[in-house]
Amino acid sequence: MAQENKDNKSGKISRRDIIAGLAALPIVGVIGYGLLKNKSEADKRNSSLLSDIKPEIQGGIPPLIEGKTLRIGIVGTGGRGGYLMKAMGFVHPDRIDEYTENAKTDKFWEQHLADFRAQENLNIKITAICDVFDKNAERGIAAGANVHRNGTGGKMDDSPKRYTTYNELIASPDVDAVVIATPDHWHVPIALEAARKGKHVYCEKPLSWSIAETYEIRNVVKETGIVFQLGHQGRQTESYNVAKSLIKQDVIGKISLIEVCTNRNDPNGAWVYDIAPEANEQTIDWKQFIGQAPWHDFSLERFFRWRCWWDYSTGLSGDLFTHEFDALNQILDLGIPHSAMASGGIYFFKDGRTVPDVLNMAMEYPDRDLTLLYSATLASEKNRGKVIMGHDAYLELSDTLIVNVDPRSTRYKEKLEQGIVEPFKPIFSYVPGQGAVDAITSPTEKYFAGRGLLYTYRDGKAVDTTHLHLREWINCINAGNGAQPSCNIDQAFQEAMAAHMGTISYKEGRRTYWDKEKEVIV
Amino acid sequence: MYANYITMKHTNLQSFALVLLRITIGWHFLYEGGVKILNPHWTAKSYLLDSGGFMKDFFVSIAENQTLLSVSDAANAWGLALIGLSLILGLFTRISGIAGIVLLLLYYLSHPAFPGIEYLFPSDGSYFIVNKTLVELFALLVIFAFPTSHIFGLQRLLKSKKSFLS
Numbered sequence: 001m002a003q004e005n006k007d008n009k010s011g012k013i014s015r016r017d018i019i020a021g022l023a024a025l026p027i028v029g030v031i032g033y034g035l036l037k038n039k040s041e042a043d044k045r046n047s048s049l050l051s052d053i054k055p056e057i058q059g060g061i062p063p064l065i066e067g068k069t070l071r072i073g074i075v076g077t078g079g080r081g082g083y084l085m086k087a088m089g090f091v092h093p094d095r096i097d098e099y100t101e102n103a104k105t106d107k108f109w110e111q112h113l114a115d116f117r118a119q120e121n122l123n124i125k126i127t128a129i130c131d132v133f134d135k136n137a138e139r140g141i142a143a144g145a146n147v148h149r150n151g152t153g154g155k156m157d158d159s160p161k162r163y164t165t166y167n168e169l170i171a172s173p174d175v176d177a178v179v180i181a182t183p184d185h186w187h188v189p190i191a192l193e194a195a196r197k198g199k200h201v202y203c204e205k206p207l208s209w210s211i212a213e214t215y216e217i218r219n220v221v222k223e224t225g226i227v228f229q230l231g232h233q234g235r236q237t238e239s240y241n242v243a244k245s246l247i248k249q250d251v252i253g254k255i256s257l258i259e260v261c262t263n264r265n266d267p268n269g270a271w272v273y274d275i276a277p278e279a280n281e282q283t284i285d286w287k288q289f290i291g292q293a294p295w296h297d298f299s300l301e302r303f304f305r306w307r308c309w310w311d312y313s314t315g316l317s318g319d320l321f322t323h324e325f326d327a328l329n330q331i332l333d334l335g336i337p338h339s340a341m342a343s344g345g346i347y348f349f350k351d352g353r354t355v356p357d358v359l360n361m362a363m364e365y366p367d368r369d370l371t372l373l374y375s376a377t378l379a380s381e382k383n384r385g386k387v388i389m390g391h392d393a394y395l396e397l398s399d400t401l402i403v404n405v406d407p408r409s410t411r412y413k414e415k416l417e418q419g420i421v422e423p424f425k426p427i428f429s430y431v432p433g434q435g436a437v438d439a440i441t442s443p444t445e446k447y448f449a450g451r452g453l454l455y456t457y458r459d460g461k462a463v464d465t466t467h468l469h470l471r472e473w474i475n476c477i478n479a480g481n482g483a484q485p486s487c488n489i490d491q492a493f494q495e496a497m498a499a500h501m502g503t504i505s506y507k508e509g510r511r512t513y514w515d516k517e518k519e520v521i522v
Numbered sequence: 523m524y525a526n527y528i529t530m531k532h533t534n535l536q537s538f539a540l541v542l543l544r545i546t547i548g549w550h551f552l553y554e555g556g557v558k559i560l561n562p563h564w565t566a567k568s569y570l571l572d573s574g575g576f577m578k579d580f581f582v583s584i585a586e587n588q589t590l591l592s593v594s595d596a597a598n599a600w601g602l603a604l605i606g607l608s609l610i611l612g613l614f615t616r617i618s619g620i621a622g623i624v625l626l627l628l629y630y631l632s633h634p635a636f637p638g639i640e641y642l643f644p645s646d647g648s649y650f651i652v653n654k655t656l657v658e659l660f661a662l663l664v665i666f667a668f669p670t671s672h673i674f675g676l677q678r679l680l681k682s683k684k685s686f687l688s
Contacts (some may be wrong), residue, residue: 013679017678017679018679020673020674020675020678021612021674021675021676021677021678021679022676022679023674024545024610024611024612024674024675024676025611027545027549027610028552028607028610028611031549031552031553031556031606031610032556034553035553035556035557035560038557038560039557039560039561042561107579
């Protein structure tokens, strides 16, 4: 001790100094060992999961194909029509005022406004508007003139012309293409007229209101060669494409059951929309609204809440099941089911509606050895998700995608035994904008992915799928090479027939079948 | 003033306890940092998005900006590892102590244990204002206030006992 103190004072390093100075080094070695062990375990899991799987991910937004400015006429400028206009870059100035006001205190709206302003200009001009309700038409005109996306008092361009009938709008030489956002019973008559006049058509879903008109529109679109897109913007959802490529690579094994649902629980979701105070028999062209529907005396409820009556609507099957069907048709190429069986009723919204607010449908695909189950209620928001169930794993889909392993899987049997994968835990996840499908290894990732929380993982600015869907249609028109968009008339035909099979089954209380040869519902 | 700290006489047990605390905190930091450095896909994005409390917007804005996120991820991972290494080896522990306190304060502020705030990421216990992050933060303050690297650590070999950096 005396010697050591002497050493310290003299500045010499003693053996004791060396021991006390370096004694912690082995600890670093132990931690290094721990880190390498952790790393090799993670690498093993990653490589054994991803080595033979190559998910396809479409990156980025397809560039606009150049062409002359496309002149668009819009039939129906109510709720959905207004949304489609926004997706094309046109909103009423008072909406911009509203976004600006909200953005002052709310970051969500600040981002929303910035995203809308950043949305690419599609090189189109809204030249014509048609709506049977004056207020909708006036709002459509104001939105169409708002080329520069300004608020009230900002610079506006030429206003689109209002036509009182769709026939006149379609006949106008100022219209190259028509966007249809009317009640269901008007989709086909307007689309037919447009196609026959050689105008391209973007039509809201579902394709048709009656079975007979479904054949006619398919024939006419094909004969005329116009560019047709049905408004299922889910076609642009990245995770659906990733799901398709994973399933193609047999990641989830043989699929026997698919479960999809609709769960809403508010008046708006149940189609009980507000009735505009300006609406009356003078401001609404009631006769034109009725069209091919059975005659009914003027009714504000029927006009604004038309989705609640079979007279104008296709109910849950046509309105909401079709979103699910089209997503699955895109992913699995399902086509029209062999049979459909539906049941349900008006159990919650006893407001005079004729369409059910609860609907369950089982659609059989014996050729594919699988059942598609759809279950909907407008009176509970417990979302049961979109699940594709395979023998080896199940795939949960929304904007994100999660693959969970089945404990009895054959494909993953060894990995389950080795503890590389855990039953009912996610093994793959994909979130929009991520650019890669990740093998999930860390507990944190499992936790977040398992709850679909990675939804907020969007790089850069959010892009509206409806914008992308319209853009695809416009690109096909500009390409002018006969190419049709993703939700073309054949896909639309399958969508409509599947929905009609469900509706007939519900209405008639029997199982319906699709005769593949004759292409008829029996 | 610093000389007062290092000439402070501890009993063997006091020194042992302080060194043990320093090394275990260092261990925790180095391993956390190392795991993040070795995982090329690691990012604090989901953690930041799950932030709560009065600084939530600040942390969310980091998560939503790719450049800021990359910088913050790298600073976080390397910061943790270097602080950990420094505490274990007993070199520059005053600086690493402060850096560690700042880092822990940021973690705490992104997920403060205030009543009424719920996080998606599950908590491993029940906390009211004080949680383990805060305890570790104050433990680092103890390490900062009672330096030991001149007793047990590389600093002892440098003999520059007057340096504030020890």
